[in-house]
Amino acid sequence: MKAVHTIEEVREQVREWKKQGLKVGLVPTMGALHAGHLSLIKKSVETCNRTVVSVFVNPIQFCPGEDLDKYPRTFEKDCETAKIADLIFAPSPKEMYGEGHILSNDFLTYVIPPYFYTDKLCGKSRVGHFDGVCTVVNKLFNIVQPDFAFFGEKDRQQLIIIKKMVKDLNIPIEIVGCPIVREESGLALSSRNSYLTPEQKQDALALSKILFNIQNCYKKGITDISALKETAYAFLNKNHDLEYLEFRDEEDLEEKTIADDRTIVFIALRLGNVRLIDNVSLKG
Ligand code: PAF
DSSP states (O other): OOOSHHHHHHHHHHHHHHTTTEEEEEEEEOOOOOOHHHHHHHHHHHOOOOEEEEEEOOGGSOOSSSSSSSSSOOOHHHHHTTTTTOOOOOOOHHHHHHHHHHHHGGGGGOOOOOOHHHHHHHHHHHHTHHHHHHHHHHHHHHHHHEEEEEGGGGHHHHHHHHHHHHTTTTTTOEEEEOOOOOOOOBOOOOOOGOOHHHHHHHHHHHHHHHHHHHHHHHHTTBBHHHHHHHHHGGGGGGTTTEEEEEEEEEETTOOOOOOOOOEEEEEEEEETTTEEEEETTOOO
């Protein structure tokens, strides 16, 4: 496994692989790799002949006041975690956006996903976040030109928006969604879990407990969304600041009036300054 930092280097390597007729997979990440990322890398290694992992903390997807500066950066450890991949692409912000663009987004061409997909769930409190995600993912797609790209279902709204972008813009890449990896406790793995105190980590279990309890109630035949939402309160205490608990369609994010097999239940809550998200498909 080799690490490169320039667009030219990654392009040269991928060109070489393509000449040999090899299928290339891309796993885009912001680093701080954990077992969730490793599952994406493994899936790519299984599916493709060569795997590129990008490690780039993308400044333009952070909103003002978010954790861009303190976002965990663990490059050496990431190289170790990703060692089954063939190439790590870890560009600098300057390599990706040029000198002038780092501080001023006014001079950058953006890929803006449809408002209907971004005015809800995480997009509601993180205005512009998905514009930053789609822009960088598009750039990574153009730089690496993979055949497949792998994204976690943990960021389900992101996955749905990226699939929509790929369809709308006829991008010739197959998007593969991979299941959430959880600790034994049920807590979904996230780079942001490293911000949690031991007490907050206990409180964080509420997310998966709420979701799995709702899934169980649905399996027992409850489809009334207000009734399903009500069940969440048993798991919440004064430390939980619930941002949303919503029932939406797995493909277009339309709000559900009645729970069905196409329903994804999305949750976001804050514990102190840490914002956590999780989701579950009702069909299990
Ligand atoms: O999911 C992430 O880590 C990021 O949003 C992504 C897709 C790597 C784009 O920066």
